[in-house]
Every structure is written in C-alpha cells, then in structure tokens.
Amino acid sequence: MKKTLNRRQYKIYNLLKIEEDVKVNDLAKKFNVAEMTIRRDLEKLEDQGLVKRTFGGAILSANTDITFNHRKTLYVKEKQSIGYSAAQYIQNGDSIFVDAGTTTSHLPRYLSNNLAISLVTNGVNIVSHIHDSNKEKILLGGIYRDSTRSLVGPITQSHLENLYFDKAFLSASGFSVEKGFTNSNSLEVQIKQKVMKQSNEVNLLIDSSKFEKNYLHKIGDLHDIHRIFTEKMPPDSQKIVIKKLGVELVICDSFLQ
Template sequence: MEFSTTGANKSNKKLTSNERKERLYDIISKQGEIKFSEMSSYFGITEMTIRRDLESLEQEGLIRKTLGGAILVSSVDLSMAERVGIRTAEKMRIGRAAAELVRPREVIFIDSGTTTIQIVHHLLPKNVHTVVTNALNIAIELQNKNIQTILIGGHLWGGSSSLVGPMAEEAIGKIFFDRAFIAATALSVEHGLSNSNIFEIPIKRLAMKQSQEVNVVIDHSKFGMKSLGSFSSLDNVNRIITDQLPVDELQELCSQNEVELMIS
C-alpha cells in the first residue's frame, strides 16, 4: 500500500476508530513496520491517537509497539504472497551474503521463505553442486538457473509453497548436507528460534541435524520476538546472517554458543 506522509488525508480523517485500526493493520501487514509520525501525517491525527490505536492492536496480539513505531507480530502466519514485499532490500543483502558462502561441489539445503529465495537469486551454477529444498518456488527458480535440484516430496502447504509432513521428513532424513540455510520467524533469548508455521518445524529440525554447517537467515525485525513454535536453540547453529546486530542480550547468547553473526 502506498500512502502520502506529506499532509493530512481528508478521507482518512473521517474514519471511525475501528476503521482506522483496520487500515493501520492493513498497512503494517504489507510493510512489516510503521512509524508513529508517518501514520499521524497519513491519517491527519495526533501521534497520541495513533499510539492508542496501536496499543489496542497490540492488546489483540496483532502488532508490537517499538521505539517510534510498531512492527507486525511474527506469530501471525502470513502467506508467501503477503510476505514477499516486506523488507525486500534487507532480504536481498542477506541472500547475497549467504550465497557467497557456498563452495563448488557442495550439497546444500535451502529452506522455504522469502529470505531464502534471495539466496537462490544470487547463486551461480558453478558455485554449487546440488540444492535440496522443500519449497516449490525455490525449485522453480533453481530450474531457471540450471542448477541441479532435488525437490523433496510431501504434503503441499499452500501458504508457503512448501512440502511438509512424514514423506518430506523421511526424504530429508536420508540426505546429508554441507550447509543448510534455514529461515526463522523469530529469535529471542527466552525461546530461541521459532516459526509461525508448525508444520515446517520438523523439516527445519531435520535439515539442521543432517547438515555439517547450519546458517540461519533472518532480518533484524524478528530479533527479540517469539512465534508459534520453537524449533531450535542457538547451540545447533553455526552462523546467523542478518542485516543489523541484535540487542546486547542476543549478541551475548550468540557469543556463548559460538555463533557467528554475519552482517550484510
């Protein structure tokens, strides 16, 4: 959704509180985060009113207020189509940095996600032997790049275009990877890595177990948050590839578990 922040929107000033909250949530769902000042200008109301609206959405568990704004609560399982336009620039940088780690003759696993697809965008056929994935969109992209690909079977989960379930788990359990690139919905000191889609959690755990090196790709907005189901602590991770350093507590946890923080 595009909106002007240069002045009050007259039609928005006529909205009821519930209508305004619905539009606020629509904007934050598409962008991932908003600023109080931008929304105040967009709706033509005071920042105090915007804060009250966001407090109400926070009480409903839909968003989380931050310093100067609010972000989408990551436990809400957005579809791939809804997530693809959120923080694209950050995801591109993370994907490029992750792709540069891959070495010739390696067999790698790439998880389902809008950040992991950016890894594929930056992979070169000469720099990888085989990619194993449980994501349809990633397999299609790899086919277009003429990279040898193994797409595991299983139950198709439409929201994320991923294959999950017992068949998928059995297939991954028979393959060994040089590296795995795993997406996460959230990372916190208390809950470790978590995900909003519980059906993908066994896939992530197995891929991590079968990999010599585990890389987690995650943007900064997911730090300090928790999602529906935890799937791993940091002692199972070798590297986190992100766009900004997390808060001190998470940095310390990474240090304690000898997890490298790679900033793209």
C-alpha cells in the same frame, strides 16, 4: 474483506501484514483501548478468516495468500544482502538444503554459475530461481502450503530420511537469545528440525525485523546453529550471548550502501 470491519480492525489487519504477529497488550496500548476490546477485534477478524488467534495475540491466517505475497515485498534490500552473503559461503561440491522463505529465496539468485552443487529444498520458490545445468536440484514432495510456497508433512519427512547435507540455510519468523528461533506453523518447524539433525552446518538467515520476536513453535536454540546472516547488528545484549556461544555473526549490507 467484508465491509463490516471498523477502522481499528482494518489497522490491526494491515499491521499484521507487516509484523506477522501481534500481541493483545501491545495493541491495547497502541490504540488506547481495553484488552477486552482488542480481543473482540481479533475474534471478528478470525471469524472472517483473516487471522488466527494465538495465546495472547494473533497471526495472519494461513488460508490467505497475502502472507507470502506481502512478505516478499518487505525489507527487499535487506533480504537481497542476506541472500548474497550466504551464497558466498557455498563451495563447489557442497550438498545444501535451502528452506522455503522470502529471505532464503534470494540465496539461489546469487549462486555462481560455475558452482557444481546439489541443492535440496521444500520451497517451490527456491527451485524456480536456479537455471544452470551443473546444479542438481531436488524438490521434496509433500503437502503444498500456498501461504509459504512450501511442501511439508509426512511425505516431506520421509523424503528427507536418507538425505544428509553439508550446509543448511534456514529461515525463521522470530529470534531471541532467550527463546531461540521460532515459527508459527508446526509442520514447517518439523521440516526445519529434521534438516538440522542431518546437516553438518546450520545457517540462519533472518532480517533484523525478526529480532526479539517469539512465535508459538520453537525450531531450535541458539547453540543449534553455526552462523547467523542478518543485515543489522543485533542489540548488544544479544550480540554478547551470540559470540559467547561461538555462533558466527555475518552482517550483510552489500545492497544497503
């Protein structure tokens, strides 16, 4: 990182490592400065390749490895609990898809050695956690995104064309009952949407830090999923809508006791 950043710009960058996206109006209030000042800060961070500006805010640049490495150190106990709980819903003989993500990466760690399943993934970090021989592992090809350890693009889409799943386990960067579940990268979203169409059951794995956050690209609506795994009960306003739509809500706290 260049040394020309001022203290506020450093703080914005460090905040992005945790929050994954920021809004200009929120930052202006937080630092008690004008929105134009924040826009100049984000422009400078973007010039240095640290962030990518979005409509009304910014996200971490996909060109830096810190996006993945830092995220996997956040909310570890919560993600372990979610991965463990989700693994209990997988049955012998299932064909499943697990997408790339720091939350979904905990699921394969808790799969029973006795389970004979077929697991398809676009995540290099997913397949590296499975070692027993009675599980068929299929790693899709495609364009490798270092920031998410995932494979995406037309090749990945074509590999998915004739694959169908009993259950899909997907991650998202943001979730709200109004906007559905979202992500900042269109290539990642295309894979998730393709998998959803070819799955009998769609499970969303998100920790509570993703609640009430919306990103540029929509993956799907709440009615597109069957089950949500999270470690904390969402706000009452969200919980009511989730239950009204018949989506099962699984609160995962095995590692939080």
